[in-house]
Structure formats: C-alpha cells, structure tokens
Amino acid sequence: MSYLDVPRLHFSGLFFTGPSTINNYIHSYDPSVQLTNSQGQYLKNQPDQGPAGWNPLGVAQWWLEQCTVLSAVGSNGAAVPSSDTVIGAAMQSPSPTTPMSDGTGGYYDLAKMVDLDTSQQGRSALYGVRIACILPNGAGFQGLMSVPELRQLGPRISGAGSSWGAVGTWMGTLLNVVWNGDISSSPFLVSLKAASPQALNVKLTVDLHQNNPQNVFTSGDQFCYGRVLGSIGPAAPTELPQVVPGRCVQTATSSSSSLAAAMMKTQGGPRLSARDRVAAQTIAIGEAREEAKASAMTATAPEPWNPAYAIIRQVGTQTLLSIDIGGCGLLNATPPQQPVTSDGTFENDSCVVGVVNVSTGKFTAFVNGNLSLPPQYQTLTSTAKNTTLVKNSCVFSFPITAADGTSYQTNPLAIQVNGTTVAQEYSSGLWIDTAVSSERLQCGMGNTVQTQLMVQKFGNPVSGPVGVTSSIQLDDGQASTDISVGIGNADATGRATVTTKVNVNQLQLPPPRVPLDSQVYFVVMTDANNQPIGDEPLEGASLSVLLFDAYTAPANPTWNDVSEVFGAYARMYPGMKSRFDISDQATVAGDPQAVLEHMDIPIEDPAYMPVTRDLSPAKVAMIVAWLKTQIKQT
Numbered sequence: 001m002s003y004l005d006v007p008r009l010h011f012s013g014l015f016f017t018g019p020s021t022i023n024n025y026i027h028s029y030d031p032s033v034q035l036t037n038s039q040g041q042y043l044k045n046q047p048d049q050g051p052a053g054w055n056p057l058g059v060a061q062w063w064l065e066q067c068t069v070l071s072a073v074g075s076n077g078a079a080v081p082s083s084d085t086v087i088g089a090a091m092q093s094p095s096p097t098t099p100m101s102d103g104t105g106g107y108y109d110l111a112k113m114v115d116l117d118t119s120q121q122g123r124s125a126l127y128g129v130r131i132a133c134i135l136p137n138g139a140g141f142q143g144l145m146s147v148p149e150l151r152q153l154g155p156r157i158s159g160a161g162s163s164w165g166a167v168g169t170w171m172g173t174l175l176n177v178v179w180n181g182d183i184s185s186s187p188f189l190v191s192l193k194a195a196s197p198q199a200l201n202v203k204l205t206v207d208l209h210q211n212n213p214q215n216v217f218t219s220g221d222q223f224c225y226g227r228v229l230g231s232i233g234p235a236a237p238t239e240l241p242q243v244v245p246g247r248c249v250q251t252a253t254s255s256s257s258s259l260a261a262a263m264m265k266t267q268g269g270p271r272l273s274a275r276d277r278v279a280a281q282t283i284a285i286g287e288a289r290e291e292a293k294a295s296a297m298t299a300t301a302p303e304p305w306n307p308a309y310a311i312i313r314q315v316g317t318q319t320l321l322s323i324d325i326g327g328c329g330l331l332n333a334t335p336p337q338q339p340v341t342s343d344g345t346f347e348n349d350s351c352v353v354g355v356v357n358v359s360t361g362k363f364t365a366f367v368n369g370n371l372s373l374p375p376q377y378q379t380l381t382s383t384a385k386n387t388t389l390v391k392n393s394c395v396f397s398f399p400i401t402a403a404d405g406t407s408y409q410t411n412p413l414a415i416q417v418n419g420t421t422v423a424q425e426y427s428s429g430l431w432i433d434t435a436v437s438s439e440r441l442q443c444g445m446g447n448t449v450q451t452q453l454m455v456q457k458f459g460n461p462v463s464g465p466v467g468v469t470s471s472i473q474l475d476d477g478q479a480s481t482d483i484s485v486g487i488g489n490a491d492a493t494g495r496a497t498v499t500t501k502v503n504v505n506q507l508q509l510p511p512p513r514v515p516l517d518s519q520v521y522f523v524v525m526t527d528a529n530n531q532p533i534g535d536e537p538l539e540g541a542s543l544s545v546l547l548f549d550a551y552t553a554p555a556n557p558t559w560n561d562v563s564e565v566f567g568a569y570a571r572m573y574p575g576m577k578s579r580f581d582i583s584d585q586a587t588v589a590g591d592p593q594a595v596l597e598h599m600d601i602p603i604e605d606p607a608y609m610p611v612t613r614d615l616s617p618a619k620v621a622m623i624v625a626w627l628k629t630q631i632k633q634t
Contacts, residue, residue, distance in 0.1 A: 002244050003171070003203040003233040004311045004322040004395065007075045007192045009133070011091040011230045012389035013067030014382065015206060017113045018224040019060045019124075020573050021053025023612065026118045028052070029515035029572065054211050055224070057575040060611050062111040062126055063095035064228065066382055069133065070391040075191045077315045077397055086186040090134045091230065100130060100142070109606040114613050116438045117520040119475040120544045122274030123438045124150040126170055127613075128606025131202065133189070133232075139181025140189070143174030145202055146241040147604055149437045152535050153274055154251075154306040156207050157333045159286030160340050166278040167207040167306065167327045173241035174200040174232075196234030201241070205229040205326040205394070208344060208387060220386040227344055227385065229326045229393035240435040240495075243454045245461075246311030248431045249323070249413050249423045251537060252304045274539070285330070302348050305329050305422040306538070310413055312400070312459055319400040321408075323353060325371070325415070326394030328423065344388035348417045349373040353396075355407050356414045358427050363414055364407070368398035409458060426531050429458035432468065433534045434525075434543050439500055441483070442617055443550040447502040451543075452495045453487065453533070461494025467528030468496075470542075472521050482507070483521055483545055500545055507549045515568070517616060521545040548616035557626040559585050565619055569610050576611075592630035600624045 022028045022042075028035065028051040035052050036042050042052035069089045072080035080087065094100040094108045102108050111128040115121045125147050132142035148170035157165035177200055183189040192200075209226030216223040239245065285303055305328035312321050329351075333342040350372045354365035376391045400408065412425035425431075435452040455462045470485045482504050490496040500523075507519050522541035525533035533542040554561055563585065570576075570583035580594070581587045588595055598609035599620060 001196065001201065001234040001236055001239065002246065002311065003201040003231040004244065004246065004309065004324060005201075005233045005313060006073050006077055006315060006320070006322075006397070007188060007195055008231060008233040008395070009069050009072040009086060009188070009192070010391065010393040010395060011067050011069045011232075012378075012391070012393060013091070013228060013380065014065045014225050014385050014387075015062065015204075015209075015228040016065055016095070016225055016384075017060070017062040017209070018055055018058040019113055019115070020058040020575055021055045022051070022572050022574075023115070023118055023614075024053045024121065025051050026512050026516070029118075029568075030512070031515070031568075031571070035571070054213055059573070059575040059579075060112045060114060062113045062129070063098075064091060064093040064131070065095060065097070065225070065384060066380065067091040067228065067230065070378060070389065072188050073397055074188060075195065075315075077318065077320045077399070080188045084186050084188050085135050085137075086133070086188045089136070089140065089186075092132050092134060093130055094128075100132065112606050112611050114611065116544055117518070117546055117614065118516070119520050120274070120438070120522075120541075120546075122150060122153045122168075122277075122539050123544055125438070125613075126172075127604055127608070129172070131174060131232075135181070135183065135186055135189070137181060137185065139183045139185075141177050141179045141193070141200075143177040143200065145174055146172040148172035148202075148204070148242060151242065151437060152306055152327055152538060153278060154327070154538050155278055155281040155285055155330070157282060157331050157340060157342055158289065160279075160282045160333070162211065162279055164209060164211050165282040165340070166209075167205065169327050170204040170206070171242050171244075172202055173235045173237075173239070174202060175237060192234070196236075199235040199237045200232050201235035201239075203231045203324070205324075207327075207331070208342060208385070210385070212339065219383050220381075221341075222384045225384045227387050227389070229390055231324070231393045231395050240452060240454055242437070243433045243435060244309040244311065245454065245456065246309060246431070247413060247425055247429075247456065247459045248433075249308040249310060249415055249425050251307055252421050252423050277540070301420045302417040302422050303330060305415060305417075307535070308415065308423055312408065320397050321353070321366070321400055322395065322397040323371075323413075324393075324395045325351065326390070328394075328415070343386075345377060346373055348422075350417075351422070352416045354414055354416065355411050356421075356424060356427075357407065358411050363416060363421065365416075366398070366404050367401045371396050426529070428527075428529050428531065430462075430527055430529065430531060431456045431459075432466070432525075432527055434498065436543075437534065437539075438544045438546065440546045440548070440613070441500065441502055442548050443504060443507055444502055445505050449500050451498050451500075453490070453498055455490045455494045455496060461490070461492065463490045463492050463494065466490050466496045468525050468533060470523050470525045472523055473541075475520055475522070480521060482519070483547060485523055485525075485543070498543070500543075502547065505550060507547065509549065516614070517551075517619075518546055518548045518614065521547060546614070548618070551616055551618040551622075553618060553622035553625070557622050559589075559626075562588075562623050562626050565615065565623060569615075573610070573612070589630055592627045596624065596627040596631065599627070
C-alpha cells in the first residue's frame, strides 16, 4: 500500500523552511575564509552567493502552514462528498503558531531540514515531521513521519536560475498513528482508520520556495515559504516508506541539445551540486525555447516531464489506475521580466495517460486517461504566499475499462501532451528503487550498513537475481574503492538487501574537505538493461554515502578537545549562537545538562545537535563523555 492507494486524502497549503546556507559552500568550512565584513555583515558574493549564501542565520526549521484537506477518495475509489467533515479539516505540524502538545506537559520540537553534504544537497532529509489531521470538533489523527529524503529534484520554472525554480518530493510513513476523539462525523476517516490503523503513507510535493532574502517582508511572497501538495494513504508498518510499490513513468528523452546536455550527469569530471544542476536545467529549458524561436518554429514540443509514480489496483469490481503528476510539469511564469514570478498554475495543465505497444511503438490512450488540472485549482490568498493550490494534489484515479484491454500489464505506461510523449515507463517494465537514498558510515575496515532495493516489473514484484551493477564515484567524478556495494537476490516480495562496506581504515581527504572530516561517495546503479536505478537520471546517483574519517578520542577529553568542534559549529551556524553560544566555555560549562540533552539522543530526534548531522559518531561520543564529567562536577 502507499499514498496512491485508497482510501486517500489530499491536502495543500504552504510549508516553511529556513536552512542555514553557509554550509552550502565547501570553502566556507576553511577557518581562514572571511564570512563577514568589518561591520559584521555576512558576505554574499555573486553569482554563487558564497561564502555565506542567502540565509546565513537560518536554523533549519521546517513546518506546514495554512494546509487543509481539499479532497479525498473513498475505499470504493469514488470522490468523498463535501458533507464529510474531513473536507476542510486542518493539516498541521509543530510550528510557532501551531504548537503540538507531547502529552507530558511539553511540546514537540519543530522539524529540521538537513542536507547530507555540501557536495550533495539533493538529499535533504526531514527529521521530526509530525503531521496531524484535525476535524472541526478537534478529533482526528496524528503521527511522527519516518525520516524522508528529498527525491526527484528537478526543474519547475523555465529560466528561474535558482532553487526557487525547482520541485522535489518527500515521502515517508506516519508510524504509531494516534487516533483521538470522535471521528464519526467523517465516514472517510472511519474507513481510513479501518484500512490502516497504525501507519499512514505520506507524499509531499514541494515547490515555489522563496529563497530571496529581499522578500522577507513582501506580503504574498514571503521569504522561506513555499507550496506543498500532500497526499496520505494506507500503509503497512513493514513497507518501505520512501518507495512506491508500483510503477514509475520516467522522463522522456529531450530533443533539445541544450536541455539534453543539462539533464545528463557529468562524466569523468566534477559533478554539479543539486542546486547548480537544477538551476542549469531551468536555464537550459529557457535556452531551448530560444532555439525554437531562432528556428522560426511556430510551436514547440512540450519539454520532458519529471517522473510520475503510478499504481494499478483492483478496487471492488473495477481496476483502478492512480497516477501522481504533481512533480512532473513546468509552471507558468513571467520570464524574462525580473524577478520571475509564478501563480502556481501549470504550463501544460492537461495530459493523456495511455500505453505504448513495445513492438509497434504506438501510443493508445486509456478511455478515461484524459486528465485536466484547471478544475482542481483553488486560489490561496495569504500574507505568507499567494498561490494556486491543487485540490487533488495532482493525483488522479480512473477506472480501466474492458475496452482498454490488458496490454498495460506487459507494456509501458506513458503520458502525452499535445501528441508528444513527455514521460514513459521503461520498455522492460522494470522499476527498481532504493529504500533510502543516503547513508552515513564511520571509517574502519569492514564497517557496513544495509538497506534494501525494491524490484518491480510492470507493477509486480520480481524475485531472484536482480542484475543490478554499481560503480562508486567521488564528487570530482573519479572512481573510488574506499567503499563497495553488494546486492543480494530479491525475495518473493521483490526486495533485495544492499550492503555498503568500508574498505579503508583512514581517509585521504583533499585539502578542501579536511575541515569537514568526511568524504561523500556517489553510488551509481543500473539494471541488467543499463537503465538507471531510482532517481539517478535526475540526481546523478542512486545512493549517496557520507563516510566519516577515523577518530580516536582522548581518554579524558578536555574543553580544548571539545571547543575545537563547538567553535567550528558556532562559526558555521551562527543562527544558533544567539540561542546558546556553544563556542563559549562559560556558557557550556554553566549548563552542560542542556547540551547533553540535545547530543545524547537518537539522530532521528528533531532536537538532536548538531542539527546538521555532519559530526562523526566518534566525536559525538567524545563530547558526550566530556559533558557527563562536567555534570558530575556541578
């Protein structure tokens, strides 16, 4: 089961996140690099905005805001009527305006958004996202989301040239869901609880994140706010939270030379960061349009879409196809005017879903495969952001008829816009994805970590040898043997174990990475048909691994040992300094218990420190040991 299954609800609204951006640039870690001018103002050198970036005082907080349930699909696949009180229900997470009681007299911490590494910002993870659905009478459900990682990060607005023009998705599962109060006024919630009482799968598609600090007081388009399209459906606790157990309609090949070049990953050279890659893609889309104009073309073919997830299920007596196109297409915008703006509506707001015959190449539309977005649009007028919400979060379900036949069972699904194929499933029908898209490991020969691959063919699990091969690359594009990846056979559920093993006791870090104390590796996986695994076509890696260098802690750590770490974090994350200056010995020694409570907790906890999760476990253990000695002395 997944968020595409039924019963399913859709919500839309805003999200907020204000990450620190000093760590976006590797040279900022060098203590000799000046981050501020003589007046203490952070430097933002154009065009890359280093060394401090666009939000140097950010503290990585993340929350939902002004989100409501706009539609739902019942267990029978039919739309839920507006008389059901779930329609219009509030969808909330812990935030400054919507604090959430933890039931013990306190409140849950705000979620945090964390990049894996300065060279891998396309796997931003969310720690501590707690989502609640609240009916008018206060009843509903709430649960803590498993840690989702950013996936399918791609272009959204032609010519935007920044991460504001990007779209991405977070997917996870609400575990140990708590149902409270009388939900009988919502037959939908009653059916959702019956179908999946303990766990619910969540998909968040996010875009239009305003990262221009000049907009901090701009009513209707405020700094750090973006749009979210959310969907929640049933889930089993044993399922892979970040993987759709179905099919993936992949990005079609571009006919534009500039766009095709931007979509390709760098071979044998330094790879672009996620931020720069998406910016290059949005610029390339604009260039492709200029190419078309220069060629005196009266009309241009639609650009390739980002991938779409789909499932086909038997629901009662009908076969239901559900497909999510929320992250696929480009948005209407106002280039070349500056600044570029967008109302959130889609350039191509209708499409056709069908099947491609592998033998003939002929596309045949499903009888009910015509999808239209305008009826789903709903305007949000807000001080934080004026935008267009989408009532069904761009997730469509329609019955497959007898006239459609059964060719979809052995032939690829495809999406067409104005007669052009913009996305198509691999002809082999294979869809293989990783359970997680990033891992953290401590250096040391033989250290391992495991995850899983999901292997599907035309939506059905595949068992036995998976035929997946992998290669390991550094961020400069060179091959590496520091780690290796082994993949076992898939079981009857279509899952195979992936084991990442460390092959070195000590890292040989290039000078720019020495202050980071770690190395990031990009694992590129392909199947037996040389097709990429997961979202590797967009991201350039199926799996990213952050390997911390070896560290031997002193037997009796002192402030000098601890301050070396704390001082570096105080420099890199000054937004925390005004709250608690960890670089000051008197401040830390005055309340070591407060620091310990944030460092001696699971890494998944939103209150964990350092919030960035880029400090090695060995150094965390050293600091924890020192803090405990300080507590004993007080």
